[in-house]
Amino acid sequence: MVRRKRSLLVRLLIVSIVVALCSIAATAWLAAQTTTVAIKQAQGQALADDAKIYDTLVGYAATHKDWAGVEAVVRQLSEQTGRHITLTTSDRRLIVGSDPLPEKPSAVIDPLSVDSALATGQSADRIDRRAVGPFQLTPDERGRLKSVAQTVLACVQTRTGSGTLEELPSGRSIVRGPENTVASVRSCSTGNDLTTPLPSERIALEQLAALTNACLDPKGQAHVALLFDQNGEIVPAPLPSQVSAPVSPDRGQVVAECIANARRQQLRPYVAPAALLFVNTPSEASAGLDLSAASRWRIIGVAAVVLLITVLATVFAGARLVRPLRALTGAAQRMKEGDDTARVKVSGSDEIAQLAVAFNEMADSREQLESQRKAMVSDIAHELRTPLSNIRGWLEAAQDGVTNPDQALVTSLMEEALLLQHIVDDLQDLALADAGRLRLHKEHVHLTEMLGQVVAANQPRANGVHLSLDVQGDPELDADPVRLRQAVGNLVTNALRHTAPGGSVTVSGRVQDGWVVIDVVDTGTGISAEDLPKVFDRFWRAEKSRNRQSGGSGLGLAIVRQLAEAHGGTATAASELGRGSAFRLRLPVDDTFLTGS
Secondary structure (H helix, E strand, O other): OOOOOHHHHHHHHHHHHHHHHHHHHHHHHHHHHHHHHHHHHHHHHHHHHHHHHHHHHHHHHOEEEEEEEOOHHHHHHHHHOOOOEEEEEEEOEEEOOOOOOOOOEEEEEEOOOOOOOOOOOOOOOOOOOOOHHHOOOHHHHHHHHHHHHHHHHHHHHHHOOEEEEEEEOOEEEEOOHHHHHHHHHHHHHOOOOOOOOOOOHHHHHHHHHHHHHHHHHHHHOEEEEEOOOOOOEEEEEEEEHOOOOOOOOHHHHHHHHHHHHHHHHHHHHOOOOOOOEEEEEEOOOOOOOOOHHHHHHHHHHHHHHHHHHHHHHHHHHHHHHHHHHHHHHHHHHHHHHHOOOOOOOOOOOOOOHHHHHHHHHHHHHHHHHHHHHHHHHHHHHHHHHHHHHHHHHHHHHHOOOOOOOHHHHHHHHHHHHHHHHHHEEEEEEHHHOOOOOOOOOEEEEEHHHHHHHHHHHHHHOOOOOEEEEEEEOOOOEEOOHHHHHHHHHHHHHHHHHHHHOEEEEEEEEEEEOOOEEEEEEOOOOOOOOOOHHHOOOOOOOOOOOOOOOOOOOOOHHHHHHHHHHHHEEEEEEEEEOOOOOEEEEEEOOOOOOOOOO
């Protein structure tokens, strides 16, 4: 008997109480932190929503010339974020949304002057990367440049083991990689230059250069040429005639400002005009936790009720859980002490009931196996005792001079020894099959030839029984020919043994539904319906007297079933008392099953 302090019920109760106390403490702490956490989360979510709304609308403005179709985009953003979004022109005329408007807009939507606080990853000129305007490639140019970029990427990956292909918003493809792959990109670009402007880009680049140089003239700066770098960015380069000219210290900054102004001037017709964004956050009243004396007592009272309910529920559930487990433990202990009839009562259909059913089934199986084991030991002793007794009797008679050790005696002793060897060989085959070590040596077998050999080998022992062969076509299969002949031979021998002279035994073969079917049909004594399920059991014989004059060792049909299953097939029997029996082997045609070979 398990001591109470270590019983499952006590441990379950302790665990439940600890869980309940921890839950109550955690709930109280979470309640105390609710207001602060809610505010912080609301603020963080508001910032994330603002950034999403801003980025989406800037992207729309960068890829559209006006705001005509923005209403659907704004409606979708409002549904996703739960925010009220209004968009107006610079002079506060409504584009989408409703009045009244707050005094100050949340942001200005201008893809040519992006707010770096709301949009991360933007270039230094604050021009949205999605605003490409006249630099947008045609589908044909995009495909040709991507093909060239893929060639360069394959070369770079071969040399460095890294590198990726990226397509810019304009459709231009570039090869990116760690810093140590830049030289490899340049080297692999020989003959496949990714920086060369395509026809549609060349015109836009010349226009941008003209606007940039017009900006540089009043500042007294020399003209520049514009080109693409390895990252697809537009960068300045001195004209060939100015390579050796002196450069002022602030020239780089001046040129960058002029390029940015020229880009805004060039892109302005291709993007939507600047708009004001108004985002209204729904008011969320968050009441703080009231920690007055009355509230604290209410919290304590609720905690006590929760704890009491937890204890009662745990005791009830634990008792129902432990009771069948104790019954199982007692039954297992009785079975350990030798009581094979120990069983437990099954009630309900939950997991414990399923465990009880499994236990009872295990006990039934164990009792059956034990009975079979005892019967097998008795059967083996019986089968071995008879030939050994005969051998000993004849040898003692010869030793005492009662009989002469002539050829007839030697022949009789040889027959008894062969019978012993046959029984031992059959037992060894069954033991190997039970252990999964019955090895099959498969080869291509012609069924007609194999069955013909079995019939021919058994013709001498037919003794007036008509033994015939009937094979449809010429079936073929992968099998161990020796083991297969052994199985069919056992069936034929069994049929001849139980068929009187004048009767018939027919061995037939055919292919049916992807299986090779072998039938051995006789017109013998037949098997009763109650005995038919036992025909493949070991040491079973229809003759209860176990007279070997009319019956074998009782292992032949058991070996047939084991050999059929080793080949991935089945062995079945059908019979009617007084009208004969039919045994059938079904074997797969091909070798797709698992075997012990």
